[in-house]
Amino acid sequence: xxxxxxxxxxxxxxxxxxxxxxxxxxxxxxxxxxxxxxxxxxxxxxxxxxxxxxxxxxxxxxxxxxxxxxxxxxxxxxxxxxxxxxxxxxxxxxxxxxxxxxxxxxxxxxxxxxxxxxxxxxxxxxxxxxxxxxxxxxxxxxxxxxxxxxxxxxxxxxxxxxxxxxxxxxxxxxxxxxxxxxxxxxxxxxxxxxxxxxxxxxxxxxxxxxxxxxxxxxxxxxxxxxxxxxxxxxxxxxxxxxxxxxxxxxxxxxxxxxxxxxxxxxxxxxxxxxxxxxxxxxxxxxxxxxxxxxxxxxxxxxxxxxxxxxxxxxxxxxxxxxxxxxxxxxxxxxxxxxxxxxxxxx
Amino acid sequence: xxxxxxxxxxxxxxxxxxxxxxxxxxxxxxxxxxxxxxxxxxxxxxxxxxxxxxxxxxxxxxxxxxxxxxxxxxxxxxxxxxxxxxxxxxxxxxxxxxxxxxxxxxxxxxxxxxxxxxxxxxxxxxxxxxxxxxxxxxxxxxxxxxxxxxxxxxxxxxxxxxxxxxxxxxxxxxxxxxxxxxxxxxxxxxxxxxxxxxxxxxxxxxxxxxxxxxxxxxxxxxxxxxxxxxxxxxxxxxxxxxxxxxxxxxxxxxxxxxxxxxxxxxxxxxxxxxxxxxxxxxxxxxxxxxxxxxxxxxxxxxxxxxxxxxxxxxxxxxxxxxxxxxxxxxxxxxxx
Numbered sequence: 001x002x003x004x005x006x007x008x009x010x011x012x013x014x015x016x017x018x019x020x021x022x023x024x025x026x027x028x029x030x031x032x033x034x035x036x037x038x039x040x041x042x043x044x045x046x047x048x049x050x051x052x053x054x055x056x057x058x059x060x061x062x063x064x065x066x067x068x069x070x071x072x073x074x075x076x077x078x079x080x081x082x083x084x085x086x087x088x089x090x091x092x093x094x095x096x097x098x099x100x101x102x103x104x105x106x107x108x109x110x111x112x113x114x115x116x117x118x119x120x121x122x123x124x125x126x127x128x129x130x131x132x133x134x135x136x137x138x139x140x141x142x143x144x145x146x147x148x149x150x151x152x153x154x155x156x157x158x159x160x161x162x163x164x165x166x167x168x169x170x171x172x173x174x175x176x177x178x179x180x181x182x183x184x185x186x187x188x189x190x191x192x193x194x195x196x197x198x199x200x201x202x203x204x205x206x207x208x209x210x211x212x213x214x215x216x217x218x219x220x221x222x223x224x225x226x227x228x229x230x231x232x233x234x235x236x237x238x239x240x241x242x243x244x245x246x247x248x249x250x251x252x253x254x255x256x257x258x259x260x261x262x263x264x265x266x267x268x269x270x271x272x273x274x275x276x277x278x279x280x281x282x283x284x285x286x287x288x289x290x291x292x293x294x295x296x297x298x299x300x301x302x303x304x305x306x307x308x309x310x311x312x313x314x315x316x317x318x319x320x321x322x323x324x325x326x327x328x329x330x331x332x333x334x335x336x337x338x339x340x341x342x343x344x345x346x
Numbered sequence: 347x348x349x350x351x352x353x354x355x356x357x358x359x360x361x362x363x364x365x366x367x368x369x370x371x372x373x374x375x376x377x378x379x380x381x382x383x384x385x386x387x388x389x390x391x392x393x394x395x396x397x398x399x400x401x402x403x404x405x406x407x408x409x410x411x412x413x414x415x416x417x418x419x420x421x422x423x424x425x426x427x428x429x430x431x432x433x434x435x436x437x438x439x440x441x442x443x444x445x446x447x448x449x450x451x452x453x454x455x456x457x458x459x460x461x462x463x464x465x466x467x468x469x470x471x472x473x474x475x476x477x478x479x480x481x482x483x484x485x486x487x488x489x490x491x492x493x494x495x496x497x498x499x500x501x502x503x504x505x506x507x508x509x510x511x512x513x514x515x516x517x518x519x520x521x522x523x524x525x526x527x528x529x530x531x532x533x534x535x536x537x538x539x540x541x542x543x544x545x546x547x548x549x550x551x552x553x554x555x556x557x558x559x560x561x562x563x564x565x566x567x568x569x570x571x572x573x574x575x576x577x578x579x580x581x582x583x584x585x586x587x588x589x590x591x592x593x594x595x596x597x598x599x600x601x602x603x604x605x606x607x608x609x610x611x612x613x614x615x616x617x618x619x620x621x622x623x624x625x626x627x628x629x630x631x632x633x634x635x636x637x638x639x640x641x642x643x644x645x646x647x648x649x650x651x652x653x654x655x656x657x658x659x660x661x662x663x664x665x666x667x668x669x670x671x672x673x674x675x676x677x678x679x680x681x682x
Contacts, residue, residue, distance in 0.1 A: 173514055
């Protein structure tokens, strides 16, 4: 994929570069704690759910499913394929998450999930997780693994600063509002209408570690930190454009994502009202029967040409930071799979 | 263009017509209940309060020994004011209750009768250890022409808000408080007004305002001449504030938004408007029909203690039901 394609293919540019991880070797294990979270009345409380996620990471790295309370009929899906305990990341996980961790717990839905960077076969990967608990036991575990093109990607060393912050009382949205706003993201994206979701002016989206919004404008001129290789060399700058940074709203309005045909299997079931973080899974379909799309309100281009793009699906996971009635950060991961793939939950 | 100052004053044209009443008697009593009151108990207390006004019997309420009562920004004793003058009500079709178990308060607005005449009554009761420690009540006499809007509450106001549209109590308090910032700073974007935002003040619709519906033959204020035709259509809550229509409000003090009911999305606030009125002419922006407005309420400044009920859902303010009454400039609030 060349740079032109990268700049044109907003939204999926970051995700398309990632392939599903294959199995490899474990190089390191961490001691895992026996996982038997205390039951709060009506289920696990927030702290117990957060601990369960930690225990789960440790169990993965220990390659020992017995270290977490799996239900007898637990269903595990990794990268839209059904697996058994002991397969997939149960075999390849090699290091627990350290600095990059975004985890949200939802005592109402009895789910915990998020995106971390952890080791698999000795290399860092982005790992998305969702655990569903019933009667104190894990009945569903959903994994998504994305290889990191650049292990040193500065965006994947630790979460953006706002992510872990708790939301002050008067800015904290209700769980219902959070679920609704996170779901509205898919409506806005699928309908190419940025006004269907309440994006904050500071909305910033990362996809597989690449910032895809705000996008464009002068900031896309190659940046090389002082001292880096090539620093000071004349940058191969993209042509100057009138348009500055395009925000989350106007980017969708422009039609940049018309190549997404439908977004199915939308599941936003986790909202953590303490941190304002939601976790949603979904499944994008791109038959790519249409190759050229009209772009609106961009003086630099009237068309998006995706002639070389082949059909694909993209199962994805979006973590949103929501406060004050708006979406401020989006951390997303996704994997490219064949068109019309099953979800793994059939 | 020559302006009719009253017709151009959507903010307070209606409120200025408000009147006051007062009277006397006294008592205290009631029963103890140390557990915090839940939503249903607070609602019942609100209804009991309105009934007690009609019965002129504050002893029907669990009053604390040191209960403080304020009516129209003046301290009263149990048995005074509405405790004496109420002659009927509430109109069951115009009764809005805003219970808040977190702050242990119940407030609302109801159409009552005082001295045999329609009276718009706003109130707020604070409970500590099951006893009523504060009663704040506000009385305004509506104009006859506003009565159609005061016979039945707007349909959306009593509706419960579906789960995914119901804001948290914290957000509701914040959004309701932002109304005063928007109004005081003449910046409609400081509050999240919904496109359908509609404000009534003492029963008069003051937003959306203007436009064709008020032009030509339409008469904005009874007794006033019709407004000339204008380019601008209905002006919504946001642009009305942006335009500078409310520049004549000097400051809004004593803002107290302590009640929010996430079930119905209703929040309730009291506040105290000051209008120094040293300036009479104010610039208006963004309105092709006028570049300035002249505000005159007779001589000198005035205050307007007010109560606002906000219907909030989906992060936005959809309805505002407000009332207020004129008081001398720089009046005390009654809570000093």
